[in-house]
Amino acid sequence: MKYIRKILLFVVLVCCFLSISEQAMAAKATKFYEYSNAKGITVINYHSFGDYKEIANINITEKLFREQLKMLKDNGYSTITEEQLIAYLQGHGRIPEKAVFLTIDDGYESVYKMAYPILKEMGMQATLFVIANDVETGARKNVPMLNWQQIKEMSDSGIMRIGNHTYDLHWRGNNDKSKHEAMILNQKKNGEPLTNEERLRYIQEDVTKAHQLIEKYTGIAPKSFAYPYGVYDRIAEQAIKKAGYTIDYSTQGGYNLFGQGTVHIKRIDSSNRVSAHELKKILEKNYSLAEQQYRQRDIQVEAQVTSNKVTLKAWLKSDMNKGPLQAKETRFELYKMVNGERQLQRDFGSYCVTANKSTRVMSTEENIAKYEAGGYSVKAIMIKQDGSKEVFWINFNK
Template sequence: MCYFKKVLFSMLLLCLIIVVTDETIAAEPTKFYEYSNAKGITVINYHSFGDYKEIANINITKKLFREQLMMIKDNGYTVISEPQLIAYLQGHGRIPEKSVFLTIDDGYESVYTIAYPILKEMGMQATLFVIVKDMEMGSRKGVPMLNWLQLKEMSDSNVINVGSHTYDLHWRGNNDSPKYEAMILNQTKDGQPLTNEVRQQLIFEDVTKAHKLIEQNIGEKTTSFAYPYGAYDTFAERAIKQAGYLIDYSTTSGYNLFGSGTVHIKRIDSSNLVSVEELKKKLEKQQKQAEQQYKNRDIQVEAHISSTNISISAWLKSDLNAKALQAKEARFELYKTVNGKRQLQRNFGSYLVTASAGSRMMKTEENTTNYEAGSYSIKTIIVKQDGSKEVFWLNFSK
């Protein structure tokens, strides 16, 4: 009798629809893609290397730069490449749990004479954002700039990835005052007034000119852009998007979360004003904050899986009791794991959340009868009203 009860119990278990949570989804694949992935990444930004009095506030000595990179290496951080960063921010790339990314702004000659050899020696990469007109002029604020031959050599080495910092929009009006940055200022260098729409067109023409000249001179396309002084508004953003840049960087300090998107990447500055110990503490602090934020993320997903069907519900914790609706829409994407990598198969579509208190949930359902055997993932993306995104991966086998 006991034997039959066990058999009956086992059969009932097989017939049950499984409710999947963040902790129980297909343990092994989830562990590989989610839990051993970085919860956040810090981007460290540099400018000038050496000891130029004209730009003392953004210099870093050769010695200190080397010591900072050694600290990064000695503390188990991996310096990743920009393609890795983009895939991670898009929500489908896996990077080591302790990862950092390096950028350099402006394009001073000291990048070639000091930073490049050290990066090359240590097997690290960085993305360099150049102000093209200043390069063509040969100097900025009295400090020598890179030339095209130097830039091409660094690009060809794959140590330096080249991005745009505009052609000639890295200036401020009102005697170089903050909040008068060219990207958000409705006037030309000579003081002529501009409408927002004309400024947007001028930005588009400037940044398009910049990346075309970069491509002509180094033989590589650039899809990376850094806002001068970190200044942007709606019209500047539209121009950058229109120009086809894949990723853009701000000067807002902080870390970047998995799946958070490739717009307005946060960065922390480093220079002679930041000691090795201070940089170490900042990296450790941001690592802990990212892990905590990931743990407390707003997105919630429940899935019911059977041998022929998957149904998914997605919502935000913040929408359960709040009057103001936080979620805007949910998107569901199907991936298949091929040779250890997720490959997008198709989109399930986009679903708007209902604003009523009783139905702040987005749902989709999929018949899996005709799926080929293999490992699959469903990426749930919830877009919030403020434009930010939260991502959840659900893994299953067929």
């Protein structure tokens, strides 16, 4: 009997070890994946290159631009493509821990003459947002603009992705005063008044016209939009969405986090007012803040992985104090590792699980017995009552 008890105890211990190991492996895999990924990314925005008195506040000299890019290289930063940025912000793409993304607004001729050669020389990429009407007329505020031939050459090179910055909605009313930007102003450029409904159509038609011109002259339809002056309201947002854009850029400073989504991407402005050393300090600060915010994430996910089933539980730390409910729902998606990248397969388990006051921990599970051999991931997307999101990954092998 004594030996039988020892054997039973041994079996129980082995089973517990295997169960704990499987969970630990899942957690370790997730931790490894996310810790080898950037916690946040800074988008650096430029405008004009050179020394134009008419737009002195947005100029950057050729020398300083080169110094800034050299600083990035010397400090281990690499630029990424817009596809990489989008995948990262959607929560299924990896980028180097020290990555930056470059954008350029408006479309001044100096982009082609100064910025483009330096980017090419240094092996870096950027997205250029053009104001199509100013390209058509050839000037903005008496400063020469790019022409379509130059834009196409840069687009064809792969160094410059072309984005939409409206056809002719980059202006302010009331004698060019702030808070009278065209995107939020219920009037046309000629002063004709617009209702909210008319303004929605007006913006959509303008953005669509710019979209068609960019596609006509470059052969590639733009996928992203940058708000003029970074200004928008509910109607402007609806118009941009109706025009087919799900990726847009603001001028709000700061950094962007893994999985936070592609609406109102934050950017920091760079010009002659920012030295290479100051830009380095901004990037280091953003890097540190993103690390800290990542460690303090509210979302928590627990995984139980066996050879036949994966069970997941998701909750918010802030919802465990029985205060007002913060979580709204959690969505679960299944990804498979293909050539080292996660590829979305389909919804996982009960896909969308809603939270309520009595059910603050949201659970889902799926039988994986018939899965093909390979590496898999489940993406848990926690949507909060305020509309914000947090993302957590669980990796497992079959």
